[in-house]
Amino acid sequence: MPEFAVNMAAIANDSNEMAVGNIVGSNVFNILFFVGTIAIFKPMIIDDKLATFDFPLAIVAAILLPFLAFDGTLLGIDQNLTRGDGIILILIFVYFVKETIGKSLVDQKYKDKKMMIYEIAEGTFKLNKFLRGKKKKKPSIKHLSKDIAMILIGLIAVVKGGDMVIEYASEIATTFGMSKHLVGLTIVGVGTSLPEFVVCIMAARKGQQGIIIGNIGGSNTFNILFTLGVSMAIKPIIVDQAMIIDAMNVGMATILVGTIAILNKKIGRLMGVVLVMVYIGYMYSVIKSA
Template sequence: MAYLLLVVGFALLIKGADFFVEGSSRIARTLHVSPLLIGLTIVAFGTSAPEATVSIVAALEGSAGVAVGNVVGSNIFNITLVVGLTAILNPLKVENETIRKEIPFTLLASIALLVLVSDIALQGLSGNVITRSDGFIFLLFFLIFLYYIFEVAMNNRDKAKEESVPSERPSWGKNIALTVGGLLAIILGGHFVVDSATEIAISFGMSETLVGLTIVAIGTSLPELVTSITASIKKESEIALGNIVGSNIFNILFVLGTASSISPLGVEGKIVVDIMLLILLTILLLIFSRTKYTIGKIEGLILASAYVLYMIYIIMRN
């Protein structure tokens, strides 16, 4: 029964995120909101909604390992396998703004996470905990990121007006139904995934953190994978990479910030190694992005292979 609920939960998360993004994007376009602002906010929130729901639900239910492992595992999955596969399909062109600001901001968020979870090493405490105070710090960083997004959107507002075309009469009822229905599906799916994944972990003797880093992280990252591969096939590589970078920032700052603000998250010592790896992979992504402003097929293969090696490592570690 737990396996069935896990599959149903993932299906609700993925389809719910799809409905939420579609409905809310239509509403935003109807209200003449900048397309850039839609992409940086609604799409980023929509594809990260599964991670947010799972981690917040896990925090409320006292499954801190699932909450933290889900975020770290999802970010590693995004940088390695998602970017890797999309680059293998079509080389990813990287915008200058992404290299100068967005990827470095992702790196900063990852380093902040490492510092805030290293209580044993830095403060000599008996355990590593993401406290409520840490959560508020993450949320403050997130507000800074939102301010940056709105600045970018305002600078591109005139261009958006020039490119806008008259649209057909909006269907408010359908759009609101898609948005609300998608959100409800995400919430329900989150409950199913956390409960069933925790039950499976206990039955196999796996730690909650390992389940969060693997099963839950891969499942909740499927919207990013589908979105980025679709964008790559359509030759919209800026969207593909922007989606990943934006989602990773959202996952650390908003998801962990909100989850730890609700309930302090105890962190296993092993996760510190995974966070360090996340930082190294983010630096590698920045280096690859700076080579001719493109992530090519060979670089994509290197990133995808890195995820396979990482999976082997954490399974053996457990």
């Protein structure tokens, strides 16, 4: 949501280049620095669902971005990320959400049936079912109202934060003579990724490795398919050579990590060091060439 709020504010302020830089910077930071840093401290095991669905789709989304940015040049038409391109990304996102929810429901039903069979075999089914039933409490209207209020407060804060990010990032760009695209790629992209980083650290401390990879892969897929898709659907984005190169960098970074995850089903400490070094080298080259 921080990336989405920033992009909506960028589109409203005619800062399309910052919108693209935000998504590219955030995704590269997530897939290289986040994954690499956490793998250094705690190697990550990739489960079958992530390896067979989430990562392949993340790779497809990352490859699709530079293709859509470059297709205008290949076809001899204007270099735009058009509204049609945005609709394509949104439709793929709808498919992603549908499949993710469907697979999760099937997995949960399978786990419930497996646990029931185990409990029956152990002769503890009735007792466990009774104890679980006693412990369950229906959420009260008071708690529900509090949850809704907190969600609304959070959404307002995210939207306001997006406006502030664009306002002050634009001032930084003007003051130091940096392009808005570079600011989006570095300061804004990294800043909007910090919530994912916090979630990953908390999950790593609790040994929830599936949440770490799912969080990063899901965030990157959401950023390209939904955030950038909606941005393009609202207002076409004129791309330049730098944007195409950045989009290709996202694709290559996602392919690198995705291929390792799919083939090895593990990201170890050595690979974590490699990913962090690749990110540092990438940022150095981006800033140096600016």
